[in-house]
Amino acid sequence: MTSRFTELVVDCHDPERLAAFWCAALDFAVIDRGEGKVEIASWEPTAEDVRARQMPPTLLFLRVPEDRAGKNRLHLDLSPIDRSTAEEVARLLALGATTTDVGQGPGRNWVVMADPEGNEFCVLRTLAPQEES
Known part of the structure; x- marks a missing residue:
């Protein structure tokens, strides 16, 4: 038998604030x-569902006293499904995210952002259906 990836844990100062941001995002x-x-989560997990098949992991925000130090070693990549990448970046900025530079350089087809506690994530190309021209 194998294990299942069930939670991604994010250490933070304010779990409620960060959870609210990621719920909206x-x-x-x-x-x-x-x-x-x-x-x-995007679903209500049960032990039976997780044992039966690999399910999307949940995000668990835990309060810790220490500050984040340095660049994240792990980050989330998001792909918009119903709008352009630029529109999604604008939406996330309105929710409290910021754009950030982690040395990615110019001319990339993704945008590096940070959540309200500074955890980096990327917004990739849109998955929205493209209009025929």
Whole structure:
């Protein structure tokens, strides 16, 4: 038997704020919260579902006292599904994200951003259907 990737844990100062940002960004919902933690997902996981097949992991935000140090060693990549990359970047900026430079250089077809606590993520090419010209 194998293991399943069930949660991606993000250390942070304010789990509620970060969970709210990522819920809005990804159209996720809070599925659990407790002392210093908030878990969000696109589905309501059950042990039976996870044992039966690989399911999308949840995001778990845990309160920690220390600050983030340096560039993330792991980051999320997002692909807009119903708008252009530029429109999605504008939407994420309005939600509280910022654009950031991690040394990616000019002329890339993705945008590097940071969530409200500075965790980097990328917005890639759109997956929205393209209009025929």
